[in-house]
Amino acid sequence: MRKLAEHNIPLREASITQVHSVLRDGNPLIVHTSMFANALASLANPKQQQQWVPLAEKNRIIGTYAQTEIGHGTFVRGLETTAIFDPETKEFVLHSPTITSTKWWPGGLGKTANAAIVMAQLYTQGKCYGPHPFFVQLRDFDTHHSLPGVILGEIGPRLGINSQDNGYLRFDHYRIPRTNMLMRHSQVLEDGSYVKPIHNKLSYGTMVWTRVAIVHSCSKKLACAVTIATRYSAVRHQSELVPGKPEPQILEYQTQQYKLLPHIASVFAILFSASSVLRMQRNVAASISKGNVELLPELHILSCAMKALSSQDSTQGIETCRLACGGHGYIASSGLPSLYTSTTCTITYEGENTVLLLQVARYLIKSYRAGLEGLPVLPSVMYLTAPSAMHQSPPLSNQALIEAFRISSANLVKETESRLCRQFNLEQNFHYAWNRCSVALVHCAELHSRYYMCEKFLSTVESIRASDRVRSVLQDLCRLYLIHHITLNQGHFLRSGTLSGVDLSTLEEEMYELLAKLRPQAVPLVDAFDFRDELLGSTLGAWDGRVYERLYEEAQKSPLNKTDVSKAYHKYLQPLMKSNL
Numbered sequence: 001m002r003k004l005a006e007h008n009i010p011l012r013e014a015s016i017t018q019v020h021s022v023l024r025d026g027n028p029l030i031v032h033t034s035m036f037a038n039a040l041a042s043l044a045n046p047k048q049q050q051q052w053v054p055l056a057e058k059n060r061i062i063g064t065y066a067q068t069e070i071g072h073g074t075f076v077r078g079l080e081t082t083a084i085f086d087p088e089t090k091e092f093v094l095h096s097p098t099i100t101s102t103k104w105w106p107g108g109l110g111k112t113a114n115a116a117i118v119m120a121q122l123y124t125q126g127k128c129y130g131p132h133p134f135f136v137q138l139r140d141f142d143t144h145h146s147l148p149g150v151i152l153g154e155i156g157p158r159l160g161i162n163s164q165d166n167g168y169l170r171f172d173h174y175r176i177p178r179t180n181m182l183m184r185h186s187q188v189l190e191d192g193s194y195v196k197p198i199h200n201k202l203s204y205g206t207m208v209w210t211r212v213a214i215v216h217s218c219s220k221k222l223a224c225a226v227t228i229a230t231r232y233s234a235v236r237h238q239s240e241l242v243p244g245k246p247e248p249q250i251l252e253y254q255t256q257q258y259k260l261l262p263h264i265a266s267v268f269a270i271l272f273s274a275s276s277v278l279r280m281q282r283n284v285a286a287s288i289s290k291g292n293v294e295l296l297p298e299l300h301i302l303s304c305a306m307k308a309l310s311s312q313d314s315t316q317g318i319e320t321c322r323l324a325c326g327g328h329g330y331i332a333s334s335g336l337p338s339l340y341t342s343t344t345c346t347i348t349y350e351g352e353n354t355v356l357l358l359q360v361a362r363y364l365i366k367s368y369r370a371g372l373e374g375l376p377v378l379p380s381v382m383y384l385t386a387p388s389a390m391h392q393s394p395p396l397s398n399q400a401l402i403e404a405f406r407i408s409s410a411n412l413v414k415e416t417e418s419r420l421c422r423q424f425n426l427e428q429n430f431h432y433a434w435n436r437c438s439v440a441l442v443h444c445a446e447l448h449s450r451y452y453m454c455e456k457f458l459s460t461v462e463s464i465r466a467s468d469r470v471r472s473v474l475q476d477l478c479r480l481y482l483i484h485h486i487t488l489n490q491g492h493f494l495r496s497g498t499l500s501g502v503d504l505s506t507l508e509e510e511m512y513e514l515l516a517k518l519r520p521q522a523v524p525l526v527d528a529f530d531f532r533d534e535l536l537g538s539t540l541g542a543w544d545g546r547v548y549e550r551l552y553e554e555a556q557k558s559p560l561n562k563t564d565v566s567k568a569y570h571k572y573l574q575p576l577m578k579s580n581l
C-alpha cells in the first residue's frame, strides 16, 4: 500500500498493478482495492464519492463486495437480503430473513473489512425493485468490533487463497441512512419514490469491470507458470533421446515442447484480448457517463466470453506446467501449486464459467435471429449472418484459418439454433428447449470466444511495433496458437466443411515443425516476461537455473528439520514401535 501511494496509483487501479508475490496465497485487501474501489467509482454518485473515496484511499475504510449468499451466487435476481426503505426515519433496514440469505464468500469480509458494498433487494413503497448496491459500515472504524445488528465471521479453509479471509455476514434489522444506497444510476428519493436507471443492469457494472480485470490477471498467472516450467525444462536432464548419448534437456522432447509452447502462446492471446476488452470498457464507461448505454450489452458479452476462456485456459495451462515439471512440480516451493489454486477459483468466481458462456450463447442466438430478419446487430456478431469470404485468402494462410474459425462458429450457431427450434416444437416451452440444447449452446459460445481470441492475437501481432526478428517469433507463436486450437476443435471445422482431413493433417505437420522451430525461443520468450525471482517465488523457475541447490536449501527451512529427531517420535512412533502391534 505504501508503494501505491509512492507511485500515485489510484486505489481502483491497484489490483491491476498488485502482484501475487506480495501474498502468494491470496491477499485480504484484493477485493478492497478491486471491486470495492470500483463500485465506489462507478456506482456511487459524486457526493458519495467525495464522502467515501478519500477514506478508502487512506485505508481508513477497508471494504469488500458482499453479493453472494449461501443460497444464491449465480442467480443474482434470487438474492434474499432485503433493504426496505423506511420513509419515517429516511433509512433502509437491512435484513437477512433466512439461513440461505447469509452473505457468503466475500473476500476480506471475515476479519479485514470494516465496510462493504452489499447487494440487497430494494423495497420501497411496498414494491421490490431487484438487487441494488448499498454502502454499509460493518465494524467500528476505531475498535474494529462488528456493529450491533451485524453478524460476521470467516467461512473456513479453502482449496487455496488461504491468506485471504472469506467471510459470512447476516443483518438483523440493521439500519443505514437513505443516502447509503449507491445512487449514481438509480435513486430512492426522500419520499420513497424510485428513480429508474438508464439501463437496468448498470448495478452489475462492478462485476463487468472485475471480469475484465480477471482476464488480465489470468495472463499474468499463466505467464508465471510457463516461465517456471520452461526454465526448469531447460535445466532438467532426463532419460535418453538417443540410446547411449548424454541425457538431454527435457525441453528437447517434442512432447515437452507441445506441453509448454502452446501455453506460452496463450499468454499473448489472453493478454492481447484483455487489452482489447479493456479499451472497449473504457469507451463504454465514457459513453455511459454521457447517458449512452448502446454498447453495454456488447461489453457484457465480451467480458463474459473472455473471462470464461482465459480462466479456463490459464487454469489448464498452469496444471499442464505443473505436470511438465514431474515430481518437483508438486512441491510447494516450485510455486506451481499456489499458482494453480489461486487461478482455478477464477473459473468459479465473478460468474461461474458455464453460466457466463450461456449468456454469450443467448446473445449469439438472439443476434443470429436478428441478423436473419435484417435487424441491426452489433459488430462482433455481424459475421453470424454475413456472407463467407473464404475464397479470398490463400489456403491455410492465417487469414484463411481465421475465416475458417468464423465460418465454423457461424455454422455451429446456425445448427444449434435449428436444434433449438426443433426442441421448441417438441417442448412448446422456450426455457425447457433452451436447457435441452445447453451443452451445444456452451460449445457455440466457446467457439465464438476462441474465434475472437485468435482474431485479436493475429491482428495485434500484425500491427505490433517490433523488430523484424521479434515480430517473426511472435508470428510463429501466433501461428502455433491458431493451429493448436484448430486441431483441438477439428470436429467443428470438418462439420462446417471449412477444412478437410487433408488440411488438418497438413496443419498438424506444420504444428510439429513450429514446435521445433520455436524450441530455441522458449527460454528467451519467458525471460521476456521479465518476472523477478521474488515474484515468481519458485525453486524451479529462478533466473540462475540453480534448481537443485534451491530445492535443497528450501528443504532445510522445513520446520521438521529443526531437530534431527522430531517430538512425534517420542510421543507416537516410539510407543508404537515398542507396542508390538
Ligand SMILES: CCCCCCCCCC/C=C\CCCCCCCC(=O)SCCNC(=O)CCNC(=O)[C@H](O)C(C)(C)COP(=O)(O)OP(=O)(O)OC[C@H]1O[C@@H](n2cnc3c(N)ncnc32)[C@H](O)[C@@H]1OP(=O)(O)O
Residues within 6 Å of the ligand: 015, 016, 017, 018, 019, 020, 021, 030, 031, 034, 035, 065, 067, 068, 073, 074, 075, 076, 077, 107, 201, 202, 204, 205, 207, 208, 210, 213, 214, 216, 217, 220, 221, 224, 296, 297, 300, 349, 350, 351, 352, 355, 359, 362, 363, 366
Ligand atoms: C503476477 C501476478 C499477476 C497479478 C495481476 C493482478 C491483477 C489482479 C486483478 C484481479 C482482479 C480482481 C480480483 C478480485 C477478486 C474477485 C473475487 C470474486 C468476487 C465475486 O465473485 S463477486 C460475485 C460475482 N457474482 C457473479 O458474477 C454472479 C453471476 N451472475 C450474473 O452476473 C447474473 O445473474 C447473470 C448470470 C448475468 C444473469 O443475470 P439476470 O438474471 O439478471 O439476467 P438475465 O439472464 O435474465 O438477462 C437479462 C438481460 O440482461 C443482460 N445482462 C445480464 N448481465 C448484464 C450486465 N452485467 N451488463 C449488461 N447486460 C447484462 C443479459 O445479457 C440479458 O440481455 P437480453 O435480455 O438477452 O438482451
Ligand SMILES: Cc1cc2nc3c(=O)[nH]c(=O)nc-3n(C[C@H](O)[C@H](O)[C@H](O)COP(=O)(O)OP(=O)(O)OC[C@H]3O[C@@H](n4cnc5c(N)ncnc54)[C@H](O)[C@@H]3O)c2cc1C
Residues within 6 Å of the ligand: 031, 064, 065, 066, 067, 068, 071, 072, 073, 074, 075, 104, 105, 106, 107, 161, 166, 345, 348, 349, 350, 351, 352, 353, 354, 355, 358
Ligand atoms: C474464492 C472465491 C472468492 C469469492 N469472492 C466473492 C466475493 O468477494 N464477493 C461475492 O459476492 N462473491 C464471491 N464469491 C462467490 C462467487 O461469485 C460464486 O461462488 C459464483 O458466482 C458461483 O456461484 P455459486 O457458488 O452460487 O454457484 P452455482 O450457481 O450454485 O453453481 C453450481 C453449478 O450450477 C451450475 N448452474 C448454475 N446456474 C446455472 C444455469 N442458469 N444454467 C446452467 N448451469 C447453472 C453452474 O454451472 C455450476 O456447475 C467467491 C467465490 C470464490 C470461490
